[in-house]
Amino acid sequence: xxxTIIGCIIFLGNITQGLxxxxxxxxxxxxxxxxxxSIGIRSMNSMMFQKxxxxxxxxxxxxxxxxxQKWMLHIQSFASSRQNGGLVHEGFSIxxxxxxxxxxxxxxxxRLAAYHRISLNNAEIHQEEIETMGLNSGNEIGxxxxxxxxxxxxxxxxxxxxxxxxxxxxxxxxxxxxxxLSYGRLIYPKKYTHFKQTNIxxxxxxxxxxxxxxxxxxxxxxxxxxxxxxxxxxxxIAYRAALYSNMSxxxxxxxILKFEYTFFNLKK
Amino acid sequence: MKHIQKNxxxxxxxxIMLVSNQAIAQINKVEIRATGLTCAMCSNAIYKQLExxxxxxxxxxxxxxxxxxxxxNNQNKLSPKDFKDKVEKAGFxxxxxxxxxxxxxxxxxxxxxxxxxxxxxxxxxxxxxKGYVTAKEYKKxxxxxxxxxxxxxxxxxDFHLSEL
Numbered sequence: 001x002x003x004t005i006i007g008c009i010i011f012l013g014n015i016t017q018g019l020x021x022x023x024x025x026x027x028x029x030x031x032x033x034x035x036x037x038s039i040g041i042r043s044m045n046s047m048m049f050q051k052x053x054x055x056x057x058x059x060x061x062x063x064x065x066x067x068x069q070k071w072m073l074h075i076q077s078f079a080s081s082r083q084n085g086g087l088v089h090e091g092f093s094i095x096x097x098x099x100x101x102x103x104x105x106x107x108x109x110x111r112l113a114a115y116h117r118i119s120l121n122n123a124e125i126h127q128e129e130i131e132t133m134g135l136n137s138g139n140e141i142g143x144x145x146x147x148x149x150x151x152x153x154x155x156x157x158x159x160x161x162x163x164x165x166x167x168x169x170x171x172x173x174x175x176x177x178x179x180x181l182s183y184g185r186l187i188y189p190k191k192y193t194h195f196k197q198t199n200i201x202x203x204x205x206x207x208x209x210x211x212x213x214x215x216x217x218x219x220x221x222x223x224x225x226x227x228x229x230x231x232x233x234x235x236x237i238a239y240r241a242a243l244y245s246n247m248s249x250x251x252x253x254x255x256i257l258k259f260e261y262t263f264f265n266l267k268k
Numbered sequence: 269m270k271h272i273q274k275n276x277x278x279x280x281x282x283x284i285m286l287v288s289n290q291a292i293a294q295i296n297k298v299e300i301r302a303t304g305l306t307c308a309m310c311s312n313a314i315y316k317q318l319e320x321x322x323x324x325x326x327x328x329x330x331x332x333x334x335x336x337x338x339x340x341n342n343q344n345k346l347s348p349k350d351f352k353d354k355v356e357k358a359g360f361x362x363x364x365x366x367x368x369x370x371x372x373x374x375x376x377x378x379x380x381x382x383x384x385x386x387x388x389x390x391x392x393x394x395x396x397x398k399g400y401v402t403a404k405e406y407k408k409x410x411x412x413x414x415x416x417x418x419x420x421x422x423x424x425x426d427f428h429l430s431e432l
Contacts, residue, residue, distance in 0.1 A: 022306070022307055024307075024309070032359055033359055034313075034359070035313040035316070035317060035357055035358040035359050036357040036358075036359075037357070038313070066359075069356055069357050069358070069359045099359075102304065102361070103403065104303040104304030104360065104361045104363075104402075104403075105303055105304070105363070105402050105403070105404065106301070106303050106334075106363050106402065107303075107305075107306050107334075108303075108304070108306075109303070109304035109305070111304075148304070148305075148306060150306055151306060186306070186307065191332060192308055192331030192332050193331070194331070195308055195311070195312050195315070195329070195331070197308065199307065199308055199309070228307070228308070228309050231308045231309045231311070231312035232309070232312065234309075262309075262313075264312070264313060264316035264317075265316050265317065265319075265320055
């Protein structure tokens with residue numbers, strides 16, 4: 001399994017060499033932050049299929065605030081239709097990201113950031129996979145590296161996730177190690193003319209997890225298309241599918257639809 | 269021989285100081301090229317920050333080079349730092365900043381011309397300080413101007429200019 005993951009990483013690394021990328025990914029965050037004083041609102045909708053064909057709908061609205069150019073805060077709420085009786089609010093999370101290194105040049109940058117998420121959730125858990133974004137109560141702490149060169153972006157994240165034991169499920173493993181690799185490329189326009197021009201990015205993300213203290217792993221792939229409208233609004237459409245898994249997961253495959261709007265300079 | 273060289277150095281320093289006293293107060297146009305971005309949404313973040321500066325009459329943006337040209341009101345007392353701070357608030361950095369001064373000069377000791385050019389464009393200067401050029405360019409400039417104490421001191425209120 002590890003050889004497969006390393007192989008995928010080397011493969012993705014190779015195909016991006018000599019190319020150059022866009023970094024506003026659908027399932028992972030870049031090391032860059034929002035501008036200071038700006039507020040973003042985001043609606044993340046995921047429609048994931050259970051093995052029996054039942055559709056789980058997750059609605060995860062998010063409020064984002066650029067407190068400082070190096071520091072941003074997200075507050076996110078989680079609701080889902082997993083339990084009978086329609087959409088039920090299940091929990092929320094607080095996410096802080098701090099950008100601590102920027103090596104910028106004309107049309108390129110390399111940036112590093114550290115982040116922390118704490119989530120409280122009362123959803124019932126029927127899987128071994130750990131996910132503090134929408135399912136588990138717990139902490140996640142991680143590092144992000146982003147390389148942007150011309151029209152291409154490459155993003156690498158690694159994080160440690162530990163869940164609290166308060167939820168209604170039988171926890172065998174409560175610690176996980178996550179790793180992601182994302183690649184994005186601006187495909188339209190070839191040449192910018194004005195701010196109102198719609199931009200289109202194509203992206204692919206690999207997302208993996210190892211449950212610490214076990215040989216249990218998964219690796220997912222998520223291709224996506226992103227539309228940036230009026231230089232202020234994002235619409236992302238993605239599909240996430242498991243490439244490999246030897247752990248129990250309730251609904252790993254499905255579509256994701258994400259909307260985001262940025263209010264610049266609400267606080268000068 | 270050494271004595272002559274020393275005199276030449278003193279003479280050169282005197283010229284620099286003399287020229288610095290001719291530098292100005294009012295900027296009427298600024299061209300800023302930002303680093304670390306390639307997308308229109310990122311450019312928009314910088315644009316929205318620059319727009320908040322009082323006395324900016326209009327901004328022209330070249331999205332392909334991430335160059336912002338600001339036309340300033342003739343009442344302004346803005347300094348290069350006012351523009352740099354706004355670019356950094358947007359999460360990016362200044363890669364180059366070119367100042368166009370109004371034709372009427374007044375004395376300001378904080379602006380020091382350290383690189384002169386024959387056939388220079390009238391009243392147009394590039395800022396050479398740290399944070400106003402790329403990190404790579406600053407490394408070269410720091411070596412070149414290591415004997416200029418004010419340059420290596422990196423005082424935020426002092427601006428070292430090159431004629432264009």
